[in-house]
Amino acid sequence: MQDYLKQQITEALQKMAPGLEIPEITIEKPRSPEHGDAATNIALVLAKTLKNSPAKIAEEIASHIETQSGFIKSVEVAGPGFINFRFSENWLSEQLMDAFRKKDQYGRSNVLQGKHIQVEFVSANPTGPLTVGHGRNAVLGDTVARVLEWAGAKVEREYYFNNAGxxxxxxxxxxxxxxxxxxxxxxxxxxxxxxxxxxxxxxxxxxxxxxxxxxxxxxxxxxxxxxxxxxxxxxxxxxxxMNISMDSFFNENTLYEDGSIDKVIDLLKQKGLIYESEGATWFKTTGFGKDKDTVLIKSSGEPTYRLPDIAYHINKLSRGFDLAIDIFGADHIATYPDVVSAVEACGFDSSKIDVIVYQFVTIVKDGKPFKMSTRKANFVTLDELMDEVGADVTRFFFLMRAPGTHLEFDINEAKEAGEKNPVFYLQYAHARIQSIMRKVRETYDFENAEPDFTLLRHESEISLIKRVLEFPEVIKSTAGHREPHKIINYLNELATAFHRFYHDCRILGEDEKLAKARTELLTVTATVLSNGLGILGINAPDRM
Incomplete structure (x- = not known):
């Protein structure tokens, strides 16, 4: 629907102002259902360009929007110039049928088809077990890779390590x-x-x-x-x-063996970006906006992390990846821009490098934080955490917050039994649907004919359908922004809509056609829950 709305708005603007350079059109879901199913602020964005009030621009755009196609029920102008759209019930029924027919492929897209993307994550040197500090990196990287695959990309998961030094x-x-x-x-x-x-x-x-x-x-x-x-x-x-499998392991030492490190030094020297001072080799990062230049090779002759990292990223791009994604902790905030600058200076397209920086994790148990150190005996390993709360809960809690937000992992909360536990809430929703459908199929002998979704007109049915139909856009958005917590937020809304439906709309005892339509709505809902949890790397049980 987003693509259709953007097309309609674009055509309206072309009629209003031929030759207008149309900016990116943003379609969002209003916070309140009272404001419709979708909204755009394009009239506010164009007010200065079109030299008119946003409200008047919005009114004119709305007058050109096609409402006879059966897709859009109404178009309304609200506030200072927002345009709100309401979808028609017939369109909702058609889209639900499309989801029903696609079965477990629903939500997949080809928006990134033909793209070869590398996601490099974990990348801990083999000096000790993976700790909780590595856990958020691992889960974030793997989930980003899964989302990109759902958007049609070919993805390679790589682990970079140094077994020397x-x-x-x-x-x-x-x-x-x-x-x-x-x-x-x-x-x-x-x-x-x-x-x-x-x-x-x-x-x-x-x-x-x-x-x-x-x-x-x-x-x-x-x-x-x-x-x-x-x-x-x-x-x-x-x-x-943790349901994570790497496709490749890259040893930093190969960059020294194959001459990649020396090549980087030579390229930067040719660009006049390297000089010697105080026995060390310096990179002129002041030429890229930094306050100070940066050491690449210490006076002892030992390279800093930046030098092999530069060579490694050049290696990535030389392998033909359309995009190379790094999952870094907050301690890399000051270092990765130097790597990107050097890659660009060496003649490679640094726009193909995307860095996701996440904040670190604090493990809390009984109100007391655990300290972590791979050199001391008091660190918390990922295995210990999974022993305590399980792999599904571990993955889920690492993904609950935006990557740039500090995460406090409360073990007591993670061990909470029942629907109070956020991951169990979603798993229970899926299991409950499966239980309902088992009972329904014991009662009804449905024909093989497709369901008649036009029979679904109850407010709770419509609300659940709308949530189901948001899934493909959520996946596309998550793939574009690399923020897996959005999937969790969406699945919570879907589970809430299901429970409302479960409370308001019975199946057993209803007319067979209505019972079938409601049952297959639940089939699609369960599919979306299963697909969403699968992208998060979490099981969707049929029984709990």
């Missing part, structure tokens, strides 16, 4: 120290070492595999390899438990 050396030294303690040798634990219990577990496994003969420092590589393999297996198991 100081972090991995300290990890290996930490495992070696625990190994030495296991075999009864005095060992000094490395400064800043990783102290989690998983380090001891890895050390014990090394001893089981190799015996007691690895006390010498020359065997440090054995500990590094064992730690990396063990931790990565643990990471993959955790992701699988």
């Amino acid at each position: 100081r972090q991995m050396r300290v990890l290996a030294e930490s495992v070696r120290a625990r190994y030495l303690q296991e075999i009864g040798v005095d060992a000094t634990f490395p400064e800043g070492g990783y102290e989690g219990a998983y380090i001891t577990d890895i050390a014990r496994q090394v001893r089981e595999d190799h015996g007691d003969d690895l006390a010498g420092e020359e065997h440090l590589g054995v500990f590094k390899k064992a730690a990396e393999e063990s931790i990565f297996e643990d990471i993959k198991r955790t992701l699988a438990r």
